[in-house]
Amino acid sequence: MADQFYGYLRPDGSAGSRNYVAIVPSVVCANEVVEAIANQVMNCRPLLHHQGCCQLPPDLERVTDTLISLACHPNAGAVLVVSLGCEGTDVDRLLEAVAATGKPYDIVRIQEIGGMANAIADGIKKAQRLSMEISGLQRQPFDLTHFVMGIKCGGSDATSGLASNCAIGYVADKVVDQGGTVVFGEVTEFIGAEHILARRARTPEVGQKILKIVEDMENRAKSLGCDMRKGQPTPGNIAGGLTTIEEKSLGAIMKSGSRPIEGVLDYAEMARGKGLWIKETPGREIEILTGMAAAGAQCITFSTGRGAPQGFPILPVIKICGNPNTYEHMINDMDLNAGLIIKGEKSIQQVGEELYAKLLRTLSGEQCKGESIYYSKSMDIYCMGPVI
Amino acid sequence: MNERKLAVQVNPEDNVASIFAQVSAGDTVEVMARDGSIDPIPVHEDIPYGHKVALRDIAVGETVRKYGESIGIATKEIKRGDYVHVHNLDSARARGDWKE
Numbered sequence: 001m002a003d004q005f006y007g008y009l010r011p012d013g014s015a016g017s018r019n020y021v022a023i024v025p026s027v028v029c030a031n032e033v034v035e036a037i038a039n040q041v042m043n044c045r046p047l048l049h050h051q052g053c054c055q056l057p058p059d060l061e062r063v064t065d066t067l068i069s070l071a072c073h074p075n076a077g078a079v080l081v082v083s084l085g086c087e088g089t090d091v092d093r094l095l096e097a098v099a100a101t102g103k104p105y106d107i108v109r110i111q112e113i114g115g116m117a118n119a120i121a122d123g124i125k126k127a128q129r130l131s132m133e134i135s136g137l138q139r140q141p142f143d144l145t146h147f148v149m150g151i152k153c154g155g156s157d158a159t160s161g162l163a164s165n166c167a168i169g170y171v172a173d174k175v176v177d178q179g180g181t182v183v184f185g186e187v188t189e190f191i192g193a194e195h196i197l198a199r200r201a202r203t204p205e206v207g208q209k210i211l212k213i214v215e216d217m218e219n220r221a222k223s224l225g226c227d228m229r230k231g232q233p234t235p236g237n238i239a240g241g242l243t244t245i246e247e248k249s250l251g252a253i254m255k256s257g258s259r260p261i262e263g264v265l266d267y268a269e270m271a272r273g274k275g276l277w278i279k280e281t282p283g284r285e286i287e288i289l290t291g292m293a294a295a296g297a298q299c300i301t302f303s304t305g306r307g308a309p310q311g312f313p314i315l316p317v318i319k320i321c322g323n324p325n326t327y328e329h330m331i332n333d334m335d336l337n338a339g340l341i342i343k344g345e346k347s348i349q350q351v352g353e354e355l356y357a358k359l360l361r362t363l364s365g366e367q368c369k370g371e372s373i374y375y376s377k378s379m380d381i382y383c384m385g386p387v388i
Numbered sequence: 389m390n391e392r393k394l395a396v397q398v399n400p401e402d403n404v405a406s407i408f409a410q411v412s413a414g415d416t417v418e419v420m421a422r423d424g425s426i427d428p429i430p431v432h433e434d435i436p437y438g439h440k441v442a443l444r445d446i447a448v449g450e451t452v453r454k455y456g457e458s459i460g461i462a463t464k465e466i467k468r469g470d471y472v473h474v475h476n477l478d479s480a481r482a483r484g485d486w487k488e
Binding site: 250 | 439455459474477483485
């Protein structure tokens with residue numbers, strides 16, 4: 001029988017693992033109003049970012065596209081857009097996309113309504129109405145064809161590639177086999193391992209695309225004329241025993257499991273199909289978790305060795321720790337102990353099954369540790385060009 | 389404490405292994421291969437948890453292998469039992485500092 005989770009049915013047929021009012025600033029300047037509203041009204045989540053003005057057109061388009069994907073995310077039961085009025089993002093296009101999902105939404109316009117205080121008051125009233133409107137929705141069963149899993153490793157050490165990433169890889173294969181979608185990224189951490197990923201591509205064209213995005217990322221890093229080390233691998237990776245980007249990458253790709261790679265998604269793009277996909281993202285948490293959320297991921301499984309604390313505003317992030325010492329030391333942040341693989345006390349399969357069970361419970365509402373203490377305000381949108 | 393000092397050779401082609409214990413110079417680490425066989429190696433230096441030991445002699449310029457793949461190039465003569473890290477192993481990728 002197909003495995004199931006209990007989620008919230010959205011008007012567009014998608015399934016949310018959470019039921020929030022997402023409050024979306026059209027531009028960085030609206031963040032303060034968004035925070036004030038989110039602090040006041042129950043069940044609201046702010047999607048704070050630092051973009052949306054004085055950027056080149058391709059980046060402004062990317063910011064709009066990303067905000068659209070986030071606003072259309074199934075965990076956003078309702079959406080409140082907060083617009084300044086003179087932003088570079090396309091607020092009309094954002095509103096049209098949200099309206100097309102059929103979910104309740106509203107907008108606050110800061111300049112039009114006469115400034116911050118008026119906008120906050122207006123936003124609180126609108127958010128309250130949206131929050132109450134979706135508050136009675138009940139969970140119902142879904143199979144995993146309704147599930148998109150994001151995967152990520154952060155704060156890696158030498159245990160990551162041998163324990164926690166392998167457990168995530170085991171779960172990634174299970175989700176794909178159940179008809180679900182799995183998205184992984186961190187293109188920087190393909191450097192030195194891209195030939196292995198390219199061999200797993202569904203078509204030669206996808207294989208070429210994988211090699212191309214890695215080449216582009218490597219050339220961006222090289223263009224500054226220095227050794228990338230300390231940027232990647234990070235000082236924490238190096239202290240944890242990872243000497244080179246190649247070593248880090250070879251461990252990082254373990255979390256993608258073994259299934260064929262169907263294609264490469266743009267940073268802002270929603271998942272286009274079932275199976276395993278690559279998302280074009282850098283390695284840094286605040287941008288990659290946004291990319292995963294933009295894909296529509298209702299949960300992210302996140303491997304760490306050093307103890308990375310990151311979460312995301314509208315979705316749960318499950319922490320699985322490969323280092324048994326870190327797990328004990330940061331027990332209030334770590335959900336699962338893959339360090340038992342390193343100690344020889346459990347197999348990858350055993351820990352993988354534990355992670356899979358935790359995943360289904362989490363999709364159905366059980367909290368993760370980081371989520372329970374509300375780590376949810378550090379996010380940003382990955383842009384390519386300069387601020388001008 | 390007389391705990392076993394275990395290291396893992398991920399792939400039979402690897403010339404380094406990651407140690408999952410705090411190791412002091414003179415200790416012997418038990419390097420476990422994928423088939424479960426154990427190769428005891430006396431280490432010459434203190435090696436922190438998670439860091440690597442050389443399984444055989446590696447010449448300057450030789451490829452260092454883990455997961456059966458290249459993880460970079462040896463920049464110094466490395467002896468079996470030596471600590472392998474940033475002081476004797478360099479990445480060969482994203483080297484903007486290298487003149488073509």
